[in-house]
Amino acid sequence: MQFDIRSGDIAKAKTPCLILGVFDKGRLSPSAAAVDKASGGALTALLGKGDLGDQAGSTLVAYDLPQIAAERVLLLGLGKRKAFTRGAYIKVLDAALKRLADMRVSDALCAIADLPRDIDPYHGARIALLRAAQAGYRYEHTKKPAREAAPALQRLDLWLAHKKDADAFALAAAHGRAIGAGVTLARELSDLPGNICTPTHLAERALELAERYDTLSTEILEEEDMRRLGMGALLSVSSGSRQPAKLIVMRHRGAGARKDAKPVVLVGKGLTFDAGGISIKPAEAMDEMKYDMAGGASVFGALLAACEMQLPLDVIGVVPASENLPGGAANKPGDIVTSLSGQTIEILNTDAEGRLILCDALTYVERFDPALVVDIATLTGACIVALGRHPSGLFTNDDDLAAEITAAGEDAADRVWRLPLWDDYQKQLDCNFADMANVGGRDGGAITAAAFLSRYTKAYPWAHLDIAGTAWLTGKEKGATGRPVPLLSELLIRRSGAAD
Ligand code: BES
Numbered sequence: 090m091q092f093d094i095r096s097g098d099i100a101k102a103k104t105p106c107l108i109l110g111v112f113d114k115g116r117l118s119p120s121a122a123a124v125d126k127a128s129g130g131a132l133t134a135l136l137g138k139g140d141l142g143d144q145a146g147s148t149l150v151a152y153d154l155p156q157i158a159a160e161r162v163l164l165l166g167l168g169k170r171k172a173f174t175r176g177a178y179i180k181v182l183d184a185a186l187k188r189l190a191d192m193r194v195s196d197a198l199c200a201i202a203d204l205p206r207d208i209d210p211y212h213g214a215r216i217a218l219l220r221a222a223q224a225g226y227r228y229e230h231t232k233k234p235a236r237e238a239a240p241a242l243q244r245l246d247l248w249l250a251h252k253k254d255a256d257a258f259a260l261a262a263a264h265g266r267a268i269g270a271g272v273t274l275a276r277e278l279s280d281l282p283g284n285i286c287t288p289t290h291l292a293e294r295a296l297e298l299a300e301r302y303d304t305l306s307t308e309i310l311e312e313e314d315m316r317r318l319g320m321g322a323l324l325s326v327s328s329g330s331r332q333p334a335k336l337i338v339m340r341h342r343g344a345g346a347r348k349d350a351k352p353v354v355l356v357g358k359g360l361t362f363d364a365g366g367i368s369i370k371p372a373e374a375m376d377e378m379k380y381d382m383a384g385g386a387s388v389f390g391a392l393l394a395a396c397e398m399q400l401p402l403d404v405i406g407v408v409p410a411s412e413n414l415p416g417g418a419a420n421k422p423g424d425i426v427t428s429l430s431g432q433t434i435e436i437l438n439t440d441a442e443g444r445l446i447l448c449d450a451l452t453y454v455e456r457f458d459p460a461l462v463v464d465i466a467t468l469t470g471a472c473i474v475a476l477g478r479h480p481s482g483l484f485t486n487d488d489d490l491a492a493e494i495t496a497a498g499e500d501a502a503d504r505v506w507r508l509p510l511w512d513d514y515q516k517q518l519d520c521n522f523a524d525m526a527n528v529g530g531r532d533g534g535a536i537t538a539a540a541f542l543s544r545y546t547k548a549y550p551w552a553h554l555d556i557a558g559t560a561w562l563t564g565k566e567k568g569a570t571g572r573p574v575p576l577l578s579e580l581l582i583r584r585s586g587a588a589d
């Protein structure tokens with residue numbers, strides 16, 4: 090996808106399709122008003138016929154307006170001006186992109202990025218470019234899309250209505266491109282099937298990234314290394330699989346990062362297939378457990394985006410990667426393992442494997458003396474029950490960090506919602522034979538999973554994102570979303586000061 094920032098006289102702007110916003114009751118946005126004036130009131134006359142309607146997201150296309158260079162104008166209903174906030178903006182953007190796709194327009198110029206009331210021009214522009222680029226994502230690795238299903242839109246330019254926004258728009262274009270590349274990588278990795286995207290495949294992809302970017306280095310820990318370190322929890326998950334587990338460590342050291350600054354560490358669950366192990370899952374929708382590495386994929390995506398943006402920041406991405414399968418060597422309910430931290434765990438349900446691989450990775454990253462650790466995991470079905478599929482679940486006992494991540498999610502249009510992580514939940518993990526059980530019963534299942542992880546993250550500021558409901562879409566639209574790469578990228582941008 091190509092993007093450009095354009096300015097000047099909007100009536101003279103040559104484009105196959107000019108997108109103009111119209112608030113309810115036919116109230117023209119400033120750019121629409123300029124086009125209306127130049128065309129001798131053509132838009133007002135057209136809107137007078139009432140075909141656009143007052144709904145946010147309604148569209149109406151007009152051709153050959155007098156004195157207007159654009160081949161066609163797509164009028165886009167924005168709804169009430171007062172209600173034109175982030176949510177409405179995203180809704181109308183998607184409606185416009187859908188209409189462009191239906192018309193198979195290849196090239197458009199969009200003049201609504203500075204209109205939402207509660208978004209600054211940088212984020213408004215970035216969100217538009219990212220959504221346009223992602224609307225063209227097609228999974229192609231094992232299925233060539235039919236020609237008519239191939240995306241038509243090749244270019245979305247943004248109209249710069251106010252000169253003062255020029256720097257913000259230019260930065261948004263650069264960052265939008267980088268984050269888009271990160272989201273695409275996360276989606277591609279996640280959509281790959283478990284027989285192709287194995288832990289070994291992920292490790293190879295991480296090594297490839299290190300070849301592609303000067304600022305990135307990759308190290309792979311093998312099962313022997315993990316055994317030597319004492320990662321008994323992680324290794325018990327991979328023991329039932331013929332695919333060796335990998336612990337993938339990627340580090341972007343951006344030029345200009347303060348030498349003494351502590352790194353930001355992202356840890357992503359990389360279960361390339363989760364059958365549940367001996368506590369096997371039901372067959373229904375089990376294929377979707379290829380997405381159980383989506384947290385790991387989001388770490389790949391965020392690291393790629395950081396490299397592309399050349400963020401002056403030290404970022405470390407750690408992906409414990411494994412399968413979880415039943416078999417003669419698999420771990421069993423009642424097994425007790427010793428984690429890298431020394432704490433013992435009674436495995437009461439082998440399907441609660443994410444926390445087992447994460448706990449050892451979370452202990453491992455203590456060696457980096459992190460400024461912050463965020464783990465990202467498709468950890469619990471209970472999180473989907475609690476929150477549905479709109480926000481990711483956020484867990485942390487650090488209120489400032491909760492505020493920072495929540496705001497980053499809002500700005501990136503990739504939201505989270507915080508759930509409690511009170512000590513009250515800890516006793517659900519008590520058991521008679523080890524320091525803790527790996528499950529805490531049905532009640533508050535997303536929270537007890539986070540409570541388990543909290544026992545391994547005392548050495549640094551920490552937050553946990555449960556992305557079970559947000560990492561992929563089910564049903565007819567089945568496919569990875571690339572979330573929360575936009576949120577993680579925003580967090581890294583903020584930590585680096587790159588958009589200040
Ligand atoms: N990967 C799953 C969680 C999951 C399930 C994510 C469905 C998205 C959709 C995880 O490893 C798991 O199996 N969790 C169990 C935990 C339970 C055994 C305490 C779950 O959620 O059922």
Ligand code: MN
Pocket residue numbers: 363365413439440441442443
């Ligand atoms: Mn599981």
Ligand code: ZN
Pocket residue numbers: 360363381440442443467468
């Ligand atoms: Zn899992």
